[in-house]
Amino acid sequence: xxxxxxxLLEWKDFPKGLRVLLLNDDSSSxxxxxxxxxxxxxxxxxxxxxxxxxxxxxxxPESFHVAIVEVNTSNTDESFKFLETAKHxxxxxxxxxxxxxxxxxxxxxxxVEFLRKPLSEDKLRxxxxxxxxxxxxxxRSDLSESVKPTKELVVPMLPLQPEKNESGTKLKVETxxxxxxxxxxxxxxxxxDKYPAPSTPQLKHGGRKLDDGDCxxxxxxxxxxxxxxxxxxxxxxxTTCENRVADTVSLSExxxxxxxxxxxxxxxxxxxKSESNGSLNxxxxxxxxxxxxxxxxxxxxxxxxxxxxxxxxxxxxHKKFVQAVEQLGLDQAIPSRILExxxxxxxxxxxxxxxxxKYRMQRRHILPKEEERRWPxxxxxxxxxxxxxxxxxxxxxxxxxxxxxxAPIYPVWGRQPAGFPVWGSRSYPMWQQSExxxxxxxxxxxxxxxxxxxxxxxxxxxxxxxxxxxxxxPRVDAVDNGNVQPPSSFDLHPAxxxxxxxxxxxxxKPWLPLPLGLKPPSTESVLAELSRQGISNIPPHINAARFQ
DNA sequence: TGCGTAATAT
DNA sequence: GATATTACGC
Numbered sequence: 001x002x003x004x005x006x007x008l009l010e011w012k013d014f015p016k017g018l019r020v021l022l023l024n025d026d027s028s029s030x031x032x033x034x035x036x037x038x039x040x041x042x043x044x045x046x047x048x049x050x051x052x053x054x055x056x057x058x059x060x061p062e063s064f065h066v067a068i069v070e071v072n073t074s075n076t077d078e079s080f081k082f083l084e085t086a087k088h089x090x091x092x093x094x095x096x097x098x099x100x101x102x103x104x105x106x107x108x109x110x111x112v113e114f115l116r117k118p119l120s121e122d123k124l125r126x127x128x129x130x131x132x133x134x135x136x137x138x139x140r141s142d143l144s145e146s147v148k149p150t151k152e153l154v155v156p157m158l159p160l161q162p163e164k165n166e167s168g169t170k171l172k173v174e175t176x177x178x179x180x181x182x183x184x185x186x187x188x189x190x191x192x193d194k195y196p197a198p199s200t201p202q203l204k205h206g207g208r209k210l211d212d213g214d215c216x217x218x219x220x221x222x223x224x225x226x227x228x229x230x231x232x233x234x235x236x237x238x239t240t241c242e243n244r245v246a247d248t249v250s251l252s253e254x255x256x257x258x259x260x261x262x263x264x265x266x267x268x269x270x271x272x273k274s275e276s277n278g279s280l281n282x283x284x285x286x287x288x289x290x291x292x293x294x295x296x297x298x299x300x301x302x303x304x305x306x307x308x309x310x311x312x313x314x315x316x317x318h319k320k321f322v323q324a325v326e327q328l329g330l331d332q333a334i335p336s337r338i339l340e341x342x343x344x345x346x347x348x349x350x351x352x353x354x355x356x357x358k359y360r361m362q363r364r365h366i367l368p369k370e371e372e373r374r375w376p377x378x379x380x381x382x383x384x385x386x387x388x389x390x391x392x393x394x395x396x397x398x399x400x401x402x403x404x405x406x407a408p409i410y411p412v413w414g415r416q417p418a419g420f421p422v423w424g425s426r427s428y429p430m431w432q433q434s435e436x437x438x439x440x441x442x443x444x445x446x447x448x449x450x451x452x453x454x455x456x457x458x459x460x461x462x463x464x465x466x467x468x469x470x471x472x473x474p475r476v477d478a479v480d481n482g483n484v485q486p487p488s489s490f491d492l493h494p495a496x497x498x499x500x501x502x503x504x505x506x507x508x509k510p511w512l513p514l515p516l517g518l519k520p521p522s523t524e525s526v527l528a529e530l531s532r533q534g535i536s537n538i539p540p541h542i543n544a545a546r547f548q
Numbered sequence: 549t550g551c552g553t554a555a556t557a558t
Numbered sequence: 559g560a561t562a563t564t565a566c567g568c
Contacts, residue, residue, distance in 0.1 A: 334550080334551065334552095335550080335551070335552095336549095336550070336551090349550080349551095353550090353551070353552080356551095356552090357552070357553070360552090361553095
């Protein structure tokens with residue numbers, strides 16, 4: 001280790017006195033560079049020969065904190081060898097070369113940064129950051145098996161940084177920043193030398209000032225915020241725009257890309273899509289909060305990236321939801337249980353609760369109105385008391401723009417004004433109607449979700465396995481109160497005469513939706529009946545519908 | 549801690 | 559305006 005964290009702690013006036021090894025074939029160029037560095041109170045040792053430089057390093061490793069090596073077309077191999085040999089020394093490559101492969105190779109061989117010429121003072125001034133980074137990384141590596149918090153390690157270094165920390169508050173902000181950085185670093189790398197120090201920070205952080213207690217929105221990307229570049233940020237007050245990102249190439253860039261990709265990784269959940277980057281998992285909220293000021297002050301785009309994802313209640317997802325509700329029964333359908341039944345990864349109890357809320361609202365407020373409209377007179381003799389007044393929501397309005405359901409569909413039956421027959425309970429509003437909570441009519445080949453056509457339970461098992469609305473004929477009074485009660489045995493097993501009456505009515509009035517509890521006839525039986533009646537030509541749009 | 553509902557955000 | 563999310567009381 002060239003320079004340890006402890007060394008830094010004891011280093012007054014850091015980075016003054018930073019010892020720089022300068023390896024440059026071109027003596028005039030070297031002299032110019034040396035002059036600049038010395039003006040920054042750095043101690044420069046110039047070499048024009050790789051072997052001499054390596055020898056010096058070998059003899060007195062402590063003599064150098066950082067190396068600046070000139071690469072040109074004639075000495076690339078030499079430079080590469082230097083990198084390979086002096087791995088422990090943070091080495092910055094400088095060059096006029098714009099060849100990406102060369103740059104990449106340097107970085108791959110351990111160069112902490114590749115600076116294109118001309119070298120601005122800003123670039124040179126900040127070379128010390130690589131020393132800090134290296135020291136910190138190495139220290140952490142040594143402590144990899146200890147529980148020593150990274151914050152403890154780095155925070156003491158802060159006072160060594162510029163005098164611009166004027167107040168405790170400001171320092172705290174910066175401290176937090178650094179600690180977060182450390183944590184991020186910790187996530188991304190375990191092996192220190194594997195990853196070079198961050199590229200010259202000021203080049204990417206715009207004019208963000210340390211003493212600006214507020215976190216300005218001067219960064220352009222989240223990844224920059226989250227990368228480890230803020231170490232020594234205080235040094236980057238005077239930033240020039242002349243050599244921005246394109247001038248600086250280092251693996252940090254690569255790291256950041258990967259890191260960002262991970263952070264922005266989307267959940268791939270059936271029926272979900274993300275409107276913003278980030279995890280669907282709302283637990284990330286905590287992570288965001290942890291970012292505190294930074295998170296709160298990200299640019300608008302970044303903020304959007306961190307926005308909690310909205311769940312897109314697609315038809316498929318809603319179907320799962322309703323199935324879960326059906327399975328549990330309305331009174332048992334609480335968010336946590338629905339969540340369990342749905343088994344949709346990434347979906348949270350909150351998501352379900354919200355959806356359940358809407359679901360209930362629709363049941364409670366819209367359906368009764370619809371029912372009133374359809375059955376204005378409660379004493380209507382045609383109104384069978386055995387029809388539930390509040391059927392479960394069958395066809396929500398949302399996602400009408402989604403593709404047709406791939407799920408099994410119910411056949412159409414009866415003739416509707418629009419020419420589309422439909423199965424369903426008479427107590428369901430006709431779902432082709434334009435009420436906004438209903439599915440908008442499909443242009444052709446009307447399909448409906450399975451819940452649009454509840455069927456009589458085929459078993460008489462435990463009540464809890466069946467939703468009231470589907471398990472027979474819930475008591476109207478109970479439903480009207482908004483308190484759905486388990487149906488009585490009568491509800492579960494209506495008298496035969498009642499069933500007969502319902503069936504008779506269904507047969508005599510085929511244009512009405514089927515009441516709850518009646519299954520549509522099978523394809524075969526329909527075709528057989530039509531054939532028996534001498535009807536052999538089936539309209540294509542009916543035939544196209546998938547009969548079950 | 550989880551639920552239901554109202555308020556707020558998108 | 560519709561819907562999702564969040565806040566809040568229970």
